[in-house]
Amino acid sequence: MTTLLVIAKQPLPGRVKTRLTPPFSPAEAASLAEAALADTLTAAARIPADRHVLVLDGEPGPWLPPGFVVVPQVRGGLDVRLAAAFAACAGPALLIGMDTPQITPELLAPALRGDGHDAWFGPAADGGFWALGLTAPDPALLLGVPMSRPDTGAVQYARLRAAGLRIGALPVLRDVDTADDARRVAAEAPGTRFARLHTELTAGTGVGAPSAAGPGPGVSA
Template sequence: MTPSTASCTSTTATATTLLVIAKEPAPGRVKTRLTPPFTPRQAAALAAAALADTLSAVAAVPAARRVLVLDGRPGPWLPPGFEVLPQCGGGLDERLAAAFAACTGPALLLGMDTPQVSPAVLAPALAWDVYDAWFGPATDGGFWALGLAEPDPALLRGVPMSQPCTGAAQYERLRAAGLRIGRLPELCDVDTAEDALRVAAEAPAGRFAMLHAELVPTTGACS
């Protein structure tokens, strides 16, 4: 999509599809870099809390659709009002591309690893009158959010994922397509015990932070 295409229309937040891509928080399948100091069961519980916080933030902002793109089965952490779509096979770039392909209008996608996200952080990315894309960089060099006014799976396919250059490569893909890009705040993904400590401190009232506070004394994790 060219900038001139998007400038012809102004899209309201309520026309946006909000996508959350996630894994079922099952022990041994998620947050394996948290073990040690956390056990696989504790790491899965932290993942479930992070996902619940993320879904709560998404549920609190206006949207046309709210979709959980899930690898696995839904659990009690899923609030009402979400469609659940299974993730496709392939690499992460293919799975993200397929998530956008399921949208017919503006879409904002985020993962389950930033429980500190809030409705206030998401709010700017629900407006499409100035920007064609929204990009949320992560502190590890990746990205935690990506929004497209006109979802095009080709903008994601082939981008190297889970590498220090991932965010830069994805941003360059958007820029090379001639899109006007709005930037969201940089957030820290929860991958390691140090990340978990930092994120819990940033959002102390969330489920993730409260569970983290309960688990740290039992694990000897840094505090």
């Protein structure tokens, strides 16, 4: 039984995308997070998996499409929460975060087909990772991996290699942490809810201009 996991946080002002403030207000940052989550879930819903699961910190809202089972995140660090999500899967599973509204079903499909690989890894531009697929989910592959650091992705990938897994590569994507990330992702995926909202919020403000902001963490929820 294949499972598509989306790990996310309820998009409430002051709780999500705090690194977008400033220049965005907490309410605007939360609305961008909600748009990113809605885009992510819409794409995920179109993936041919046996189960679609939202692993959520908080309560579901109108942004949740039909067909998803909602389960609460466990307490603990992000490595513990990711490990617990995989532990609840009885077969191949692919986990993604809520920060990559530019994903498409075509991008994700190979990771659930397997294609002869034991794992799939999607590195993030900030040094983290935006996707992790495991043919035989093992929580030990994630527990103890330091999260929200520039080397998170490298450490996680090394953990997979050390386990002797055959790893398939997903493309490098930028997740949305900073205003510069938001500008770049909106430009990459102009047809998304995220891009349309970003355009509305930045029209005539100069917020969408390039900046020298540094990288943020990787997968977050």
